[in-house]
Structure formats: C-alpha cells, structure tokens
Amino acid sequence: MKCKVCKDKAEIYLRSHNIALCRKDFIKFYERRVMRSIEKLKMFTRGDKILVAISGGKDSLGLLHLLQKLEYDVTGYYINLGIDGYSDVSQNKVKAFSHSRGILIIIEDIRVAWDSGIGELAKRVRRPPCSLCGMVKRYLMNRAAVKFDVMATGHNQDDETATLLGNLLRWDEGYLARQSPVLKQKGSLKKRVKPLSFITERESAAYALMEGIDYIMEECPLAKRATSLFYKGILNQLEERMPGAKSRFFNGFLEYQKSHPLVEEEEPLVACVRCGYLTTSEVCNFCRLEEKIKH
Amino acid sequence: MKCKVCKDKAEIYLRSHNIALCRKDFIKFYERRVMRSIEKLKMFTRGDKILVAISGGKDSLGLLHLLQKLEYDVTGYYINLGIDGYSDVSQNKVKAFSHSRGILIIIEDIRVAWDSGIGELAKRVRRPPCSLCGMVKRYLMNRAAVKFDVMATGHNQDDETATLLGNLLRWDEGYLARQSPVLKQKGSLKKRVKPLSFITERESAAYALMEGIDYIMEECPLAKRATSLFYKGILNQLEERMPGAKSRFFNGFLEYQKSHPLVEEEEPLVACVRCGYLTTSEVCNFCRLEEKIKH
Numbered sequence A, B: 001m002k003c004k005v006c007k008d009k010a011e012i013y014l015r016s017h018n019i020a021l022c023r024k025d026f027i028k029f030y031e032r033r034v035m036r037s038i039e040k041l042k043m044f045t046r047g048d049k050i051l052v053a054i055s056g057g058k059d060s061l062g063l064l065h066l067l068q069k070l071e072y073d074v075t076g077y078y079i080n081l082g083i084d085g086y087s088d089v090s091q092n093k094v095k096a097f098s099h100s101r102g103i104l105i106i107i108e109d110i111r112v113a114w115d116s117g118i119g120e121l122a123k124r125v126r127r128p129p130c131s132l133c134g135m136v137k138r139y140l141m142n143r144a145a146v147k148f149d150v151m152a153t154g155h156n157q158d159d160e161t162a163t164l165l166g167n168l169l170r171w172d173e174g175y176l177a178r179q180s181p182v183l184k185q186k187g188s189l190k191k192r193v194k195p196l197s198f199i200t201e202r203e204s205a206a207y208a209l210m211e212g213i214d215y216i217m218e219e220c221p222l223a224k225r226a227t228s229l230f231y232k233g234i235l236n237q238l239e240e241r242m243p244g245a246k247s248r249f250f251n252g253f254l255e256y257q258k259s260h261p262l263v264e265e266e267e268p269l270v271a272c273v274r275c276g277y278l279t280t281s282e283v284c285n286f287c288r289l290e291e292k293i294k295h
Helices: A023-040 A058-069 A087-101 A110-114 A118-125 A129-147 A157-170 A173-178 A201-210 A227-241 A245-259 A285-294 B023-040 B058-069 B087-101 B110-114 B118-125 B129-147 B157-170 B173-178 B201-210 B227-241 B245-259 B285-294
Strands: A012-014 A019-021 A049-054 A073-080 A105-109 A150-152 A191-193 B012-014 B019-021 B049-054 B073-080 B105-109 B150-152 B191-193
Touching: A019 A023, A023 A058, A023 A201, A049 A058, A049 A129, A058 A073, A058 A087, A058 A201, A073 A087, A073 A110, A073 A129, A087 A105, A105 A110, A105 A129, A110 A118, A118 A129, A118 A285, A129 A150, A129 A285, A157 A173, A157 A201, A157 A227, A157 A245, A157 B245, A227 A245, A227 B227, A245 B157, B019 B023, B023 B058, B023 B201, B049 B058, B049 B129, B058 B073, B058 B087, B058 B201, B073 B087, B073 B110, B073 B129, B087 B105, B105 B110, B105 B129, B110 B118, B118 B129, B118 B285, B129 B150, B129 B285, B157 B173, B157 B201, B157 B227, B157 B245, B227 B245
Parallel strands: A049 A073, A049 A150, A073 A105, A150 A191, B049 B073, B049 B150, B073 B105, B150 B191
Antiparallel strands: A012 A019, B012 B019
C-alpha cells in the first residue's frame, strides 16, 4: 500500500478515513487533527499555562509530547497511585520522558500522605478501586491546576465513546450533560479539556510509537475487570461490523447535545469546610476519605 | 427452586425480577404485566376493534392468544411473504392456531399480486430484503387496519431495545421521537400499539410454550445476517454482565423521552396520488415499488 499523500510506502491504513499514510504524513495528519480540535473548540492558546495530566500511557504522553512540539506552555502532572508492580514502572517512564524532552513534570505520590496505595485504601474504605481512584485523581488534579489556566487530559475517542455508552445505558442525565471535550471553568475548578476526543485509541498508539515515545503498555492491574474495558470491547464489535460506527455514535451525540442542551443537575457548589475545594456537601469526598483513613 | 407465590415446584427463574415461579403463577404474572401496560398506556379498551399483526412466531401468536383470553375484540392479520421453506410453514401454524381457537385471521399473500416472494422482489429492485419487507408489511398492515380502531404488534422488549440501540448509534432523532409503545392515530393511519414492550423475549417464549402455542421457532432465512439480531447479541452480552441492563436502558429512555419531547421531523403527510395512503411524497413507496415491478 502506498501513502495517499507522497506515494511512499504506507505504514498505516485508517479504515474509517479510508486512507493509507506513511509515517511522516500520518504524523502530520494526526497533529493537524488535534490542532483543529484545540482551535475549533477554543481549548487554549499559546498564551495559556497548561497542566497536562499524565499516567505514563500512550495518550497522555503523546499529548504532552505533541503540545510541546507545537510550542504550547505545558507542564506535566503525574500521580503515583502506589499500585504494586505498575505505578513504579509508569513513574520511571514518566521520569525518562521528562528528562529526555526537558519538560517539567510535577510528580505526586499518594503514599507520602497516606502510607498506602490506592488498592489498599479501597479495601480499607470498602469501595471499588476504580471509583476511589477516579475521585482521588480528580481532586488532586483540580488542586494542582489552581496555578494554571487550563488542565488537559489524554482521553481519546474510544474512552469517550465507552463513557457515552455507559451514560446512555443508565440515561444518566447529569453525566450526559457534563460529557464534553471542553468543560468551562467553574469557580475555583479550572477549565478542563480533552484534545484527543476525536482521535482513536489505535491512532494514538500509532502516533506514540512513530514518535518514539516509551510508554507503559500494560493496563492497570486493578482495572482488568473494569466496566469501561468491557464497553470498549462491545464498541469494537460494533466498529468491526460497521466501520465508522464509533465516531458516528460519538459525533452524533455531540451534535445532538448542541441542539438539545441537557440539563445538568444544578446542585450549588460550596467550598469544603476543611480544604476549600468546591463540593456539593459540607465536607468534600476527599476530606471524608482522609478522615476515614486516619481513624 | 420453589414458586415464590404457591411454593410448588418452580418452572422458571426470572433473574431481573429475582423470582422463581410455577407455570400457573408465571402465566398470571405475565398476563398481569401485559394488562398493566395496556391499561396504563391506554392502548385500547374492550370496546375497541383490534387488528393484531401476526407472523406465526411466539410474540404475535402469544399476544393474540392472550388478548382473546382476556376477552378483547381481536382479529389476526397475517401476510405470506413468499419466503421459500419459511412462509408456508408459518402460514400453516397460523391456520392451525386460528382453527383451534376460533379466532378470525385475515391471510394475505403477496404472491397473488406480484407473482413472486419478497426475496425475489428485493433482488429485482436491488434493495436489502429486510428493508423492503418492512416497508411492504407496514403498508399492507396500515391498509388492513382501516376498518379497525387500533393495530397491535408483538414487538417485545428485546426488539425495542435493539431498535433503540440502533437509533442511538446513529442519533436518528426522527426515529427516536417515533419509538414508543403507543403511536397515536395520524389521519388515516390508525393508532399502533405494542403491548409486549416490557416483556422480554425469554418471557414471551416461556409464555407461548406454557400456553401450548405451536409457533414457528426458526428465524426468517432472509434475516440471518440482520443488524437487529446483531444488536440483540450485543445487548445480551450487556445483560449477561449487568443483569437488568436492557430494561434499565429501555425504561430510562422512555422516562427521558417524557421530560424531553424529541422533535419528530414534521414533513407534512399527503395522500398518495395513486392509492391515497399517507406519504411524504407524491407517490408512496409502495406504489413506486408496484410500478418498478410491473415495468
């Protein structure tokens, strides 16, 4: 197969776009599409200080790499969640990435404050690890973003489509209303954006490989039975039978959302009496977790 | 396992309701639920003349049987679609059902007018057989319903959920707006209702077996690769992992629809210049098909 642009040998065929591309032209094509999302959806500009949340995986490291290459003002933010045989591997990848590219990455380790990893914490407070992990990461990321203009995450189209399927299966209107590539600033909660919302998992992996990014390939061992992975499997079956189904589903939703603004439950946000974080109750979930752990 | 009601030996366990029931109590439970749908959604009353569209399968024959048992004024309507090795088998089941129960069933055969079955017609006009079949059945059913107050079909919850999934994957707003257990009368198009909307395929099959209904078990040979069957497989995987997922998905949609009336494309309906059937174009799809076949 030949590259559609330069006629050199193609390295990747993109079925839903029906084009084959060589390495150089795939990278251009990929970066142009991410740029277009950033500009069209007014995610951020070159004057903004951007905090990029990274896990050590292809999506977030690829995003940080791309934004630096495009000369945005980026800082990385990594949370070591103390997951045995996993977190230290990902942290090493993140450190090596930071050194080789001269990008500042803030590293936080939850074991410093809590003396244990997320798996053990989940057992102690009897919560599913993925839900606890999500809450803790959201809190720490929002806290770290205070000194920045915007926070970017590496969620790709497969992540977003899996989330959409889950939200629709429950018809969870609040979640459906909030599901968007751009979430506006809300008081002290900084603006959050997902520049890879229209990039597939496969494209993101190809980009990371072609750009020589050394990322952690394993799935988190605590998430092996995660519902999100199950939904991704379901969506892959749909895509296999009907090429383009995933992006039609996700883009169709965003179009629908535009003409039918979904009502977000307007529970007023108040500052947590302990830490000042915006929450809907007196004490935020994070402070309540801290309390539980210390007692 | 024992029947939850009478403690006799249970014959069926309903996972999503978490109850086991004997034959007698399952039949009661099933009929009460269908009755509740009919009454709550004001589908029809004992004063209405009801045309029940039947295929010879468990759902439609089970529905006709149940409505007769509950002393509704019912007539069956069967279309022989001329599908080799299938239509004649189903027609025989329908005839036997009619004789044994003394229910009048109107039988129409498309080969009388067109000299060929739906599979051959589809080839001649180069359309997928399922889409052509749907159009022809809708037309003939609506035409037959003219002398009745309401038309009932045997669509069950699995059918409706598969349709919903397909409509959402394309975010087809017109179809989403029209997807309902009750469609009001619209000019000469009679009211259409689906009394089994909240009954699962498995429950419907169990009811037909327990009530001694001899129905055609095979799937239509032309529909073996049908998208609806593929969607059903996907939804069964979801149900397997998350019991109750299908009914949460479908009921959640109906709740959502109530508070967010979806806008149906209001293309004005006009009478077809050939046959008078309500359509959005000058000549309806059915008359255009007839023309094509005759030329």
